[in-house]
Amino acid sequence: MVNFNRLFSQLFKQKSKTTYFIFMIQLATVLVISFFFIFKSTFKSLIGFLMAVIALIIGTSFIAEFIYLIITSWQNEKINRSQTWRLAPMSAGKIYLDNTLSSFVAYMYLFVLQVISCLLLVGLSYSISGQFRHAINTGFGHLTKDDIWINMAWSSINWTLVLESFVFFILLSLAFYITVSFFNFSTRSIIDFLSGMSSRFVVGLVRLILIGLICWLIIEILQVLPEDTMFSSQIGNGNDVWYMARLLIEFLIFDVVFGSINVGLVDKFVEAKQNN
Amino acid sequence: MEDLLAVKDLTYKKNQKVILDDVNLNLQPGKIVALLGENGAGKTTLMRVISGMAKNYRGSVSIDGSKKEADRKAKLAFTDGLTGFSDSTKIKAVVQFYRNIFQDFDENSFERLRQFMKLDPEMKLSQLSRGMKEKLIIALTFARKADLYLLDEPFGGIDAMARKKIINSIILWKNEKATILISDHFVNEIATLLDEVVVLKDKTVFAHKSADEIRAHHKSIEEYYEGLYEDEEDE
DSSP states (O other): OHHHHHHHHHHHHHHHHHHHHHHHHHHHHHHHHHHHHHHHSSOOSHHHHHHHHHHHHHHHHHHHHHHHHHHHHHHHHHHHTBHHHHTSSSOHHHHHHHHHHHHHHHHHHHHHHHHHHHHHHHHHHHHHOHHHHHHHHHHHHHHHHOHHHHHHHHHTSOHHHHHHHHHHHHHHHHHHHHHHHHHHHHHHHHHHHSOTTOOHHHHHHHHHHHHHHHHHHHHHHHHHSOTTSTTTTOTTOTTOHHHHHHHHHHHHHHHHHHHHHHHHHHHHTOOOBOOO | OOOSEEEEEEEEEETTEEEEEEEEEEEOTTOEEEEEOOTTSSHHHHHHHHTTOSOSEEEEEEETTBOSHHHHHHHEEEOOOOTTSOTTOBHHHHHHHHHHHOTTBOHHHHHHHHHHHTOOTTOBGGGOOHHHHHHHHHHHHHTBOOSEEEEESTTTTSOHHHHHHHHHHHHHHSOTTOEEEEEOSOHHHHGGGOSEEEEEETTEEEEEEEHHHHHHHSSOHHHHHHHHHHHHHHO
């Protein structure tokens, strides 16, 4: 466990650099767009600029997170086969778990940075703009004066569904990392068994066949699942807590099964890249 | 005395090609052992199998009785090419990585070795010549208090003078009970250090002799080693 934590902190340090990098790019992009938006708009004020920044941070967060997933997937696979990292005194399977987990935690960190930056901007807007302060105070004052409004506001939120959606977000991100590693590990294991004379064409063909196989497997899983799951017919019926719970179980099973296969593959077959 | 390293009936295949076939090797603690063989004889592969970097082999490998990959890795220090770091990584960041990952990494030892190798901790990996990088790798490897050191052609890019100094000092950097397995083409230069010689030939351990025994029957270890290939050259 000591080694696991030590490696985790080292990996997280590396992954958080990507988090900061993407967050800075996102922030810079948002600032530039907001500037042009205010410049062209008739509503030229600091509060308008800040509101535009907040809206754009929220709007671009999905793109930033998707880019993060792509970059860290590539980083993960590089580390999974790096002799430098694989020499850490742990089994290859544990190094893989540490690697995936650190990417995921740094991913959550990006999410937290986005939330904090929005909250700070709201705080800044509140402190500098009387108009904004008035709007907030009026809104909250209204709520606190009448308990019915508070009750209505709270009861309109389905907290179970909010929690389930958060867990779904976690399991989906993990599923992405796990699928990329499964493709990489299975391809690597098969290529190592092929004759050394195999051409690039054969290696490419193996990769293509594996992509096809993974797609076929996912389709088969979807067909085996009962009709009333989100995978098949009820996409968009997000209010159903039970159906969301079922979806979570399906993703959990996917993550556990394919995660375990990956641990087995990296422990038994996937070699560190020779780098001397 | 119990063996520090025990390789038993090891066979390793990759891409349908047998690279190591029925290798048996036992090394005792406190020895400095040369691993000799032609290019492609399987020296690096054997070290990679011992260190858990190469997979899917038959047979068993144990270090101080431990067969598990994690335990083996904790007991050995393997010269690594440092390719897991980007070129912009500074030496001091690499040291921090080693300190965090390896519990047996001794920063004071590294500092002494760094000064010996004349390396600036502020230098980036991209600024290091091949020789300087090899010096850094040697310093990082010996800063660990390992039971088994695996040195895979560690001196290739180091100039003759520095190489001589490093080779003469190696014995001072290791614990008395630690064993060094070193593969190198400069047989003559490391010859004075050696306790044993292992020759890999025809995919297996062709010979495993004590250095004293070789010296008693041949002019030098290099002559003995070259003699193993004379018949092939004649053909």
